[in-house]
Structures are given as structure tokens and as C-alpha cells.
Amino acid sequence: MDAASFIKSVHAGLRQKWHEGHEDFDNIWQEHCNQSDTLQKYAAAMHHLAVDNWQRLGEPQEENRIFWCKNVIMEYYFNGILQKILTKQARRLFYLENGQNIQSSMMNAFVSKEVANQVAIIQRSFINCDKVKLLDVGSCYNPFAEFSQSFVTTAIDLCPADKSVIQCDFLNVAINEAELSEQTNDGVTCAEWLKSNQLQARYFHVVIFCLLLSYFPSPVQRWKCCIHAHRLLMQNGLLLIITPDSSHQNRNSKMVKSWKTAIESIGFTRWKYVKLDHLHCMAFRKSCDVTKNDKDKFASSMYIPQDFNDLTVHNNTICNDANAVSCSDDTKVLARCISLLLKGTVLYHNPKNEQSYI
Numbered sequence: 001m002d003a004a005s006f007i008k009s010v011h012a013g014l015r016q017k018w019h020e021g022h023e024d025f026d027n028i029w030q031e032h033c034n035q036s037d038t039l040q041k042y043a044a045a046m047h048h049l050a051v052d053n054w055q056r057l058g059e060p061q062e063e064n065r066i067f068w069c070k071n072v073i074m075e076y077y078f079n080g081i082l083q084k085i086l087t088k089q090a091r092r093l094f095y096l097e098n099g100q101n102i103q104s105s106m107m108n109a110f111v112s113k114e115v116a117n118q119v120a121i122i123q124r125s126f127i128n129c130d131k132v133k134l135l136d137v138g139s140c141y142n143p144f145a146e147f148s149q150s151f152v153t154t155a156i157d158l159c160p161a162d163k164s165v166i167q168c169d170f171l172n173v174a175i176n177e178a179e180l181s182e183q184t185n186d187g188v189t190c191a192e193w194l195k196s197n198q199l200q201a202r203y204f205h206v207v208i209f210c211l212l213l214s215y216f217p218s219p220v221q222r223w224k225c226c227i228h229a230h231r232l233l234m235q236n237g238l239l240l241i242i243t244p245d246s247s248h249q250n251r252n253s254k255m256v257k258s259w260k261t262a263i264e265s266i267g268f269t270r271w272k273y274v275k276l277d278h279l280h281c282m283a284f285r286k287s288c289d290v291t292k293n294d295k296d297k298f299a300s301s302m303y304i305p306q307d308f309n310d311l312t313v314h315n316n317t318i319c320n321d322a323n324a325v326s327c328s329d330d331t332k333v334l335a336r337c338i339s340l341l342l343k344g345t346v347l348y349h350n351p352k353n354e355q356s357y358i
């Protein structure tokens, strides 16, 4: 079996167990985490696929997920995007507090002061004045290590493929909410915290989920990861999500919209979205410190097409496709269809199994 097929088979196996296991995820996950041979084989296969196949076989830089993340972070923190966003926010705040009839010189003074204060806070939090604190979750082989001039990366993975990556299950990591002093600002600290399976709230400038969320068989775990990211990011920090999809830009646009709504409900605002040939790439800014909605209200919105195996999801459409009839023979599929219909989701059988990235 080649590396990509092996990786897909691990994802599919987890999904199948989850569907069969009456959604008892904790046991299934524990069992998965104990399969160290499979995890190590997966780590080696992923490392090989990324470095020897995608990179070496001439993947263009503009299609490369790691460069996309790097460029977005540099643009946001060092090419004026953050200042622009903060300026817009400060103007809105000024209007809300003072109405529109106030002199523009007063507003400009207020906005400049407000933005300068916030930028100063962010700059003080950079390591050595100019290094971004990055958490790469599901890092595998630490692909961001090559940007050590700009980033101090804490790379974690369930099963590391490189010794610079720290073993950690992000789903079960503890998050320390105690206030952090401004002195606690060196990259070494994270490795210390992780020895006791902990990370510090509001510490990171960037959290990256690169091909991570589709590893999980259920929307609930994807949701949990996004909630954790929100707690770990400082105000205005960035959550970057890369998720595989080799189909046409609009094919899964409902999924992308559904993720946007869910993630924004946590206290993020989407700043950027790009569809590359094989990937959706999204950048969310932590715009609000307090989670806005009832916890878990949007968890089921974090679905991916594979959640339905050979079924394709279409929200809010009535399905009269003839293929739907063939689904009804299978009781399990039928049960799943009914449960999703009750949530306002309609399914139909996907006759053409589109080739996917991993």
C-alpha cells in the first residue's frame, strides 16, 4: 500500500469504528492512541508523502500549504494587515461611543492612540522583539522549523515523526488559564509546560491546524480543537486551518460556510479564505476574548464530506436523486440519513468517488 492510501485507510478505519461504536468516542480514541505501531507507521508515511512526494516532486510554492501559512502570518503581523484591522475596529468603536458628528481630527487622534496601544502590546509579546509564537498542532515532522528566523514554533503531535516535535494529544491537553506575566516570554517555557501535559492560555500568536481536523472522525473533536485554539491564542491571534479537498472550489462551499459560522461563533472573525487545487486554506482572527455562543451549539457544523462515507452532504436541499433509493437498502445508512434529516441535512449517494489529497 502506498503512503497516501495507508494514511487514508487509518482515517477511514477511525471513521468506521466511530460509526459502529455508537459514537463512544473516548474509548475508540484511547484504543487508537494505544496502537503505537499504526501511529508510527502513519507518522513515517505522512513525513515521506510530504517531503519526498509533494515537495520534491515539484509542488509549486503557491500550492504549498506550509508556504501559504508562512506568507499569511508575515502579511498579517509584519505587512500592515493587523494595523488596518485594528484601525477599522477603533473607528467603529469611536462611532459607537460618540456618534458620527464628532470632528474627524478627534477621531484620528483616538484611533492612532488606540491602535498604537494594541500594537505595542502585541510587539512586547514577540520573542526577541520580532518572533511570532506559533503552535503547530498535528505537526508530524515540524515543517515550520525552517522558518526559525521569524517563528518560535511549538510543534506537537500524537506521534511525532521528528525529535523536535513534542508528543501531546491536543484533544486532552490541559489549558492553564492563570494570567501570564509579560516576563514569561521564551519559547523554552512551552516544552516545560508540556511535560505536565499543559499549555498556557492566551500565549500564542498563531495556532495552526494543517491537515489536522480531517483526521478526526467526528465534528465534535474538530469543534473541541477550535475551542482549545481560541483559549490558547492571545487577542488578535490567528487560527490557520488547512483541510484537504481536491474537488472544484464550489463543490463543498456549504461546508466552508458552515465552518465559518461555527468558528466565528466561538469568537473568531474570518480574515482570509483561499481554495487551492487540493486544499481549503482559512485564516481566522481571535476578535473576541469571550466565547460568544452557548458551548457546543455549532459542534455539528464542523462536518466534512467523508463523515458520510460514500454519502455526499447537501444542506437545505431536497433530494430527489434516484441514487438516494439505493441508500435506503442499508439500515445503517438509513438511520444516519434520518438523524441528519432531523438536523436539516439531506444526503444523496455520490456515485463518483472523487480522488482526494489524503
Ligand SMILES: C[S@@+](CC[C@H](N)C(=O)[O-])C[C@H]1O[C@@H](n2cnc3c(N)ncnc32)[C@H](O)[C@@H]1O
Pocket (backbone or CB within 6 Å): 043, 046, 050, 065, 137, 138, 139, 140, 141, 143, 156, 157, 158, 159, 168, 169, 170, 171, 172, 209, 210, 211, 212, 215, 358
Ligand atoms: C495528516 S497529518 C498532517 C501533518 C502535518 N501537519 C502536515 O501538514 O504535513 C495529521 C497529523 O495530526 C496528528 N494528530 C492527530 N490527532 C492529534 C491529536 N489529538 N493531537 C495531536 N496531534 C494529532 C497525527 O498524528 C498526524 O501526524
